[in-house]
Each structure stands twice: as structure tokens, then as C-alpha cells.
Amino acid sequence: MHLASLRLPAPAKLNLMLHILGRRADGYHQLQTLFQFVDHGDELGYAVRDDGRIVLNTEIVGVPHDSNLIVRAARALQVESGCALGVDIWLDKRLPMGGGIGGGSSDAATTLLALNHLWQLGWDEDRLAGLGLGLGADVPVFVRGRAAFAEGVGEILTPVEPPEPWYLVVVPQVSVSTAEIFSDPLLTRDSKPIKVRPVPEGNGRNDCQAVVERRYPEVHNALKWLGKFTEAKLTGTGGCVFGAFPSKAEADKVSALLPDTFAGFVAKGSNVSMLHRKLHSL
Structure with a gap:
């Protein structure tokens, strides 16, 4: 990346809960989910x-x-803004594909924010998030960079301030297809909407988890292993699973015990994404 004039992180996200309320006529699902960032990602x-x-x-x-x-x-922003400039991009890929931690969506959002800055377009966050939604339902949350309670297909965002623990994220060696999980006939699609704000404690389940565990034994095994040390949850449609710890030392201690069949990383939960912290310092 030695030729780059600007380097920015593309952080991972975790879904602290994910409820599926129903399927819409267009095939998308009505969701309620809680997004939080972690200080680990692509660059x-x-x-x-x-x-x-x-x-x-x-x-x-x-x-x-x-x-x-x-x-x-990059092309969508170029077309919509009428910008004549182009860009060279380099990617240092650290987040697994099909991991449910937002790798591709985060890379896309970082690119929109980077090019808005480099091409001096002066677009506001709403406009960038609107363009991002056309690329993927998770892109707007990364564009906005704040922990959020998300509704609709994930595009209606309310900023929230959940605790910021340390997480151990376990990465089973599988790539989970989001489309496959959402089209599974056994997926729960009738969760009752949460009406209370902020979201009450104890709503931490992920409606995709049972389907993912059934289809991917590696994810089931990762949840079972991590569950010996803390409450283990699936993020998004998987396959990454995560657990919270009160300190880095405790997360590191469990990380050191990871079996060879799993990769993993320890990262701090963050309600403001490291991308936005870096952009504010430019």
C-alpha cells in the first residue's frame, strides 16, 4: 500500500441480537437488530x-x-456525483468472507467515505448512506459509523450506546451464504417486534442461529466451545461467533485456548467506528 495517499480502516461489526419479524413482498426480510463495531478490520x-x-x-x-x-x-459514487476523477485502491483483507461481520459492506462504506474526502465531493452522511443502501442493507450502518438499533431491512437506524466490552470472535473455517440462510424454510420469521427503547436486556438471541447451526456443524461446534467460557452468540447470518469479556486479559486468556480448527481474534467493542475516529482526525 506504499502508493496510497490515504489509508483507512474498514471495521468489523457484531449483531448483538437479530430478530426476523417477517418476509416482505420483495423477498427481503423485516428485521430488528443491534449493531456494534469492534476495533478490528480490513485496511x-x-x-x-x-x-x-x-x-x-x-x-x-x-x-x-x-x-x-x-x-x-466507487463506480456508483463516480456516476451519481458526475466526478471525472478515478482511484487506485489497495485492500489488506483481514476479515473473513461469509463471516457475518460485515467485511464486504464495511469495505464499500469505507470506499464511499474515502472518495467523498479525496474527490472533495462534499456529500453529507445521509446522501452517502442512501447510495450505500443500493449496494447492500448493511452498508448504511458502516457509513454512519455509530452503534445502532436497526429496523426495516436494516436501513432504519437509531443510535444506541450499549456497553463496550472486549470480545473474542471465533472464526470457523466456513463461508456462510446469507441468501441460503434467509431462504431456509425452517427460519423463524415471526418474532414479535420490540417496542421498548432502549432495547431491554435479555433480547440477545439471533433468529438465524438454529438454521446456521443445523447447516454448518463447524458453527455449532464453535458456539459450544465458546459457550464453556461465556455466553456465545452468532453474528448476522454467521459463521463468526462471539462472546463478551470484561477485560482484554480475560478475552486473551480464552483466545489462547482456541482449538486448531478455529481462527479468532480479540477486539474491543466500540460505539463509534474506528473509521469515523480516523476520519475525524484527518
Whole structure:
């Protein structure tokens, strides 16, 4: 990334709860979920080009250049803003694909915010989040960068301030297809909406968990293992699972015991994303 003039993080997110209220006529699901960021993620580098080309210089196995969400985000912003500039992009990929921690959506959001800055477009957060929604339901939460209670398909966001513990995130060696989980006939789709604000304690379940555990034994095993030390939960549609700890030392201690069949990382929960903290310091 030595050629990059701007480097920014693309943080992971956790869904502290995820309830599915029903399926809409367009096939999307009505959700209620609680997003929180963690201080761990991908890193992207950017350098402006004056020939208008959008070039991702990092190859992602199995993802063609033009269908990568990073490239699609850059092109969408270029088209909508009428900007004649282009960009070179480098990606240091640390977040697993199909992990439910928002890797692709976070990369896309970081790209929108980075190019708004580098191309000096002056777009506000609402406009960027609106463009982001067309790329994926999780993109707006990363654009806004604040822990949030999300409703609708995940686009109606209310900022919240949950506790910020340390987390151990366990990464089973599987890539879970979100579409596959949401189309499973056994998925719970009739959770009662939570009307109370802030969201009351004890609503921490994830309606996708039973389906994911049934389809992916590795995720079931990860939940079972982590559950010996703390309450273990699935994030998003998986496959990553996580548990909260009161200190880094305690999370590190359990992380050191991880079996070879799992990867994992320890990270601090954060109600303001590390991307936004970095942007504010520019």
C-alpha cells in the first residue's frame, strides 16, 4: 500500500441480537437488530487518478474485479456525483468472507467515505448512506459509523450506546451464504417486534442461529466451545461467533485456548467506528 495517499480502516461489526419479524413482498426480510463495531478490520489504501479509471489492485480469489463491492461502490459514487476523477485502491483483507461481520459492506462504506474526502465531493452522511443502501442493507450502518438499533431491512437506524466490552470472535473455517440462510424454510420469521427503547436486556438471541447451526456443524461446534467460557452468540447470518469479556486479559486468556480448527481474534467493542475516529482526525 506504499502508493496510497490515504489509508483507512474498514471495521468489523457484531449483531448483538437479530430478530426476523417477517418476509416482505420483495423477498427481503423485516428485521430488528443491534449493531456494534469492534476495533478490528480490513485496511484500504487510496490514491486519486486523473484518468477516471477505478482500479482495485488487490485480487480477491473468487470475486471478479468488476463485481467486487469496493469497485461497485466507487463506480456508483463516480456516476451519481458526475466526478471525472478515478482511484487506485489497495485492500489488506483481514476479515473473513461469509463471516457475518460485515467485511464486504464495511469495505464499500469505507470506499464511499474515502472518495467523498479525496474527490472533495462534499456529500453529507445521509446522501452517502442512501447510495450505500443500493449496494447492500448493511452498508448504511458502516457509513454512519455509530452503534445502532436497526429496523426495516436494516436501513432504519437509531443510535444506541450499549456497553463496550472486549470480545473474542471465533472464526470457523466456513463461508456462510446469507441468501441460503434467509431462504431456509425452517427460519423463524415471526418474532414479535420490540417496542421498548432502549432495547431491554435479555433480547440477545439471533433468529438465524438454529438454521446456521443445523447447516454448518463447524458453527455449532464453535458456539459450544465458546459457550464453556461465556455466553456465545452468532453474528448476522454467521459463521463468526462471539462472546463478551470484561477485560482484554480475560478475552486473551480464552483466545489462547482456541482449538486448531478455529481462527479468532480479540477486539474491543466500540460505539463509534474506528473509521469515523480516523476520519475525524484527518
